[in-house]
Amino acid sequence: MRVFNFSAGPAVLPEVVLQRAAAEMLDWHGSGMSVMEMSHRGKEFISIAERAEADLRALLAIPKHYKVLFLQGGAIGENAIVPMNLVNGRAVADYVDTGEWSKKSLKEARKYCTVNVAASASDRGYTYVPPQSSWQLTPGAAYVHVCTNETIGGVEYGFTPDTGDVPLVADMSSHLLSRVVDVAKYGVIYGGAQKNMGPAGLTLVIVRDDLLDRALPITPSAFHWQEQAAADSMLNTPATYSIYIAGLVFEWLLAQGGVAAIERVNVAKSKLLYDYLDGSSFFRNDVLPQDRSRMNVPFKLADPALDGEFLKGAEQHGMVQLKGHRAVGGMRASIYNAMPMAGVQALVDYMREFERRRG
């Protein structure tokens, strides 16, 4: 029996995607091969990769002057790869610090450039997004880096920053494809796949063409955006099976009506959970309401001594991976695109029952 899986990533995938992957495992479309066994340069896999890119471009309305790269190394790898590819000739990069993932990113960037922390939400425990009016940006910076959804803190940007001529670079790992985004406002969008796209080990980079000539000479070829763009992400063997699964997820998302349609569902799902939290005297979420993430909902019990009992009961009700990140404790419900409303409803029902019994 399938469970409701609230893992922050790797995370729940649409059941129809898994069913199709299982059915096609030994013989993809009469090729006599698993997708895992296909040469990345064969016509079968090329067709899979091209379809995946085309569907992603349709889903996000990616303009033609942006390249879509399917790379490896995850967002933490990309935290180094971003400055490597962008700081040649520009010594300073601006970072907005909204939590654990921002901190990881800027720490890694310090290996390659001077980092200016343009704003930080550390003063209030990373429970909000500093409004852009408070940012201290560096004129002529290589780029401005934001993490538009903090998976651990549960903080999400409700606005698109305006950084003028300085390219805006966004780690969107944990909310990419969950809401409409105006790609043209960004220089680079990147993210690990293991939230709303597919298996871990695949990294998406969407980069504007004019930013492809700024790489440091030390940039490894496998992670060099310009070289990978020139080779259609096949300078090295890409994570072929992960691209295939991501492609199936894109097809599923198109069948749901696309990103705008899934965004409406995500608004409804998160509202159900936050409304319950705000009405509860036993559970709470500390994030400023306007900056709350629709994807990752951290919450705390009034009595942390009951955390274990809460988690155990949830498992007995078929709800798993609700334990909060070790950096912040408490609980966290990650409710990505593939989490159905029924899963969120089941969680709220269980919380209500738990509160009545133990609150």
Add this chain to the structure above:
Amino acid sequence: MRVFNFSAGPAVLPEVVLQRAAAEMLDWHGSGMSVMEMSHRGKEFISIAERAEADLRALLAIPKHYKVLFLQGGAIGENAIVPMNLVNGRAVADYVDTGEWSKKSLKEARKYCTVNVAASASDRGYTYVPPQSSWQLTPGAAYVHVCTNETIGGVEYGFTPDTGDVPLVADMSSHLLSRVVDVAKYGVIYGGAQKNMGPAGLTLVIVRDDLLDRALPITPSAFHWQEQAAADSMLNTPATYSIYIAGLVFEWLLAQGGVAAIERVNVAKSKLLYDYLDGSSFFRNDVLPQDRSRMNVPFKLADPALDGEFLKGAEQHGMVQLKGHRAVGGMRASIYNAMPMAGVQALVDYMREFERRRG
């Protein structure tokens, strides 16, 4: 119907592995989750990763003072990551050039250190391994790098180099797990998974403990061996599903009797093909017999105008991906562990029939 797939990588996988992956796709061992959906920090996936590492250690008899890392980026990524992790305080690295993959490796290394080409087989079109007596090694070099199986040229080391106190670093991507190897003679062994291990996107690094303190400060955390070793390869989210598939391949290999047993099969498979080639007046392989690869067998037709007809006929007989690498042309049969003897026999039968008809 399954085909005989001679792809150089991604490549054929054992059918039982694919069957099990398909059967477990929606619900791994009663967890209610696909392995793709599991948190890498959950008990289910930790058990999968630990089992995979233990089985790999058993298969290769990896000594305790070596770390096993499951990383990302493939061998081409690792071509940069190797020098990044090893050249701190040592300015020169020695490279032995035996073909396309050696050339890629040393070109990438030049971004991080001075490269000394200690020997090269370019003088005879990369058809042999230069004997160690001819190598011009640098005293006190950071390491000596070899590619012990050239996937494109079909050249394989039949000996283990002795580099004294200088660490020996080997790219074993395309023959790892195909033959017994004395890990203790190497400082570092690395390889992409997509030949004998599993899906593309997973990179194996086996590194001796005392080499973990030589990384350049610019090494990205996701590719920093010491940091990844300290985190059991989970400093970032690893390629979880690929590790699971690799684990199933390891289990299959143990069930075949381990590496020594599969090596005997590989000797027999490659002998069947090379014996036929050497007896043919229509097909030929140009590699020095003692240096021929058991995994990748390039061959040429006497009349290249017949290449297309040969490939088309092979496909009609259920044999695919026999076209040689674009860098060298001709044909190539990659006959990894998962290629059964029946596949090699079918190929030889077809070649014999083709030669009789068109030779």
